[in-house]
Amino acid sequence: MFNNLSERLSESLKKISGRGRLTEDNIKDTLREVRMALLEADVALPVVREFVKAVKERAVGEDVGKSLTPGQVFVKIVQGELEKAMGEKNEDLNLAAQPPAVVLMAGLQGAGKTTSVGKLAKFLKEKKKKSVLVVSADVYRPAAIKQLETLAAEVDVEFFPSSIEQKPIDIVNGAIDHAKRKFFDVLLVDTAGRLAVDEAMMTEIKDLHAAINPIETLFVVDAMTGQDAANTAKSFNEALPLTGIILTKADGDARGGAALSIRHITGKPIKFIGMGEKIDALEPFHPERIASRILGMGDVLSLVEEIESKIDREKAEKVAKKVMKGKGFDLEDFRDQLSQMQNMGGMSSLMDKMPGMGKIPDAVKNQVNDKEFLRMEAIINSMTRKERQYPDLIKGSRKRRIAAGSGTQVQDVNRLLKQFMQMQKMMKKMKGGGLMKMMRGMGGGMGGAMGGKMPGGFPRLK
């Protein structure tokens, strides 16, 4: 998603890394490239202007702390402004109405309204545990009504029948009555596609809106249309008070202009984003997640922050000092580091935030994680103090004893020792800094360079 924008931005942002400080001068070129990248992604001009201005103001004079490079600070600022442009945080669907909560869909033909009704029905049913009724007020194409009926069957929600001989208002009033009688929580109303300039059609939907008084009126719009999406949303909103947007077709090669312009141009939040033709390809719109996806880096920055905040600095420094003094990094230190990693939420939580890891199925992630940590700790706990300090002692019979004591196999003990040795080697190489330094190094590796920087102590993917 937003591949071009993503590539352009990370390209230009990389150039700033390694410089000493952020000044008006050294960010000038990068800012120009950011501006070009946004324009090429078809972001509306007023949005681009404001964006670049805000980034510049925040960047110049920003205190680059000890822990982050200027490049990282700049990326953070850009990320913050991307989020702001898209609305800062997810806005949930408002269903706080006397049931049924009526949700009206509007938009151009082919925008994805009918598909989105099906997706939303599935989402509300499965994720929000709502009982959902759907109805089509598209009386211009019999096929459209049939399409919704098929989708409803697919997601197993009730479909309220309608026909092209009926008036939209009568259809929806009938559906509301039915929903009340059968205690449905939500009624999703599909409508025919229309243009904002088509007065007769706009009057039709305005009258429908007035008659059924929906709690949500969602404008469904195709992300491929770039900033035009924002402009059509704006003209619709002038006739029909919208409460939110569903941005469809953000998969494929949508350029990002729609996502970044809509909020600014219409003042309305994007509530959902359609990511494909499949019925489950609908996600609540989270500006912060989309921003990091646009920057092509998973959630690296929040990962860096999390590590900075959760790591036990004192312990890390102690290990560092020990290593610097020439005393070896031993298995007790290794155990401390393992438990620190667990404090950070364990492997699965860390992995979720790494670039490229989003695609790995949960089942696989769960294998690497925290059970492995616990096993490693158990093995170390089964050693004597002396063995922990002098791992070279651990040979055949000791290995068997440790394996038996920790409920593992000798090969597990071997694996742990190997991982420990890798870690020890790494510690020697770095001569101090320890985990802190290693973790810090991870943040610098934008664009998925993290793999190479994983400390040897991490359990590997099996």
Ligand SMILES: Nc1nc2c(ncn2[C@@H]2O[C@H](COP(=O)(O)OP(=O)(O)O)[C@@H](O)[C@H]2O)c(=O)[nH]1
């Ligand atoms: N790739 C992709 N296609 C979509 C998405 N949403 C809808 N479509 C496709 O867009 C076309 C029009 O969708 P439809 O729901 O019939 O549009 P409507 O005229 O607004 O009701 C169909 O081929 C859908 O499969 C999406 O999020 N991603």
Ligand SMILES: [Mg+2]
């Ligand atoms: Mg339709």
